[in-house]
Amino acid sequence: MKGLIAHIKNYISIDDNEASQLLSYFKISSIVKKELLLKEGEVCRHNYFVEKGCLRMYFVNDKGTEQITQFAIENWWIADYMSFDRQTPSPFYIQAIENAEIISIDHLRQEELLKEMPKMERYFRLVLQRAYAAHQLRIKFLYDFSKEESYKHFISGFPGFAQRIPQYMLASYLGFTPEYLSEIRKKKG
Amino acid sequence: MKGLIAHIKNYISIDDNEASQLLSYFKISSIVKKELLLKEGEVCRHNYFVEKGCLRMYFVNDKGTEQITQFAIENWWIADYMSFDRQTPSPFYIQAIENAEIISIDHLRQEELLKEMPKMERYFRLVLQRAYAAHQLRIKFLYDFSKEESYKHFISGFPGFAQRIPQYMLASYLGFTPEYLSEIRKKKG
């Protein structure tokens, strides 16, 4: 829970009393590589915070290929917010790609928390604003960059992260085939 | 201001007193087609709500082509949130593509508003959560659909809207060329 509390303190100030109040709303769990937190067709009932490890969000397309839409590493929140918001079935999977420690809060408990501690509205607003801002930029990159540029940009933007995941997952996230990624890498060294 | 107040009331309850308090924080303005609210290199100082009309957000790529990343129509908020958050220069333009009525609030005033009326944190959180949710789905569509499917999906998802904008803008938003859009349309009658 250390990571989450520290993260919250980056955005709003809370005293020790409030911090311990918070704890009762969240559940911490260890999950193993490949474990699924959400499956296609299920409702996304929880909002997840990654204390440690790495998750991916993906869907399966018509051809049966897994398409990764996002990763979540330490200090990121992840959920299918459309499904979470409306409690409707999700088209996505969320899966651990490393053993991980996850803090979760379900939809109802989150509402209760926000009722009891309205200042947490500010925390979540700021987290979502930052996430939305990142997505706006991501859309720009998707339109602006060739596949090769996307790869280079990712590598330099998240140094070290590329080594944590198989290349075919990176290719999937960047929107091209593993074969083509292989070709890009060959070209450069 | 009617539209904004109604929009806020969809998310939180406010009494007449609070509603009139709100008014003093926002500024309403009429802008004409082609007018720019934000230019590349400027800081995005305002958060904009569209009461009437239509805006586009775009950037200019290396080749000098305008790439549209989003539209904003009635009842949508728009800003470059990275730039707005950190008050750093934006890579984007925001422009009216129809005469429009816009409600705006600058970064500082928004903070003052949130201090005076903390329940507005909830409003903005919910707005951002919905916007982020829409972006998550948009990323999925970008990966899932062929260009032709993107077009069909957009047309059926926003019936009537395609008629409000030139086709080359729709092509730009969907990530392909006007020539190719023309070809897609030919195929279908």
Added chain:
DNA sequence: CGATTTTTTGAATCATATCAACGTACGTGG
């Protein structure tokens, strides 16, 4: 080690871009 998972190769193919030219529509000022 052997078994599975991941990465690389190369050839054929496809979706989409590019460019240049022509056709159409539309709004603005005379």
Added chain:
DNA sequence: CCACGTACGTTGATATGATTCAAAAAATCG
């Protein structure tokens, strides 16, 4: 309210970045 100019849309030929498929090579794991 017409005519002109500019903005928008279409066409077809050619080019290209990226995919597909099948198979081999390499890395990782129990």
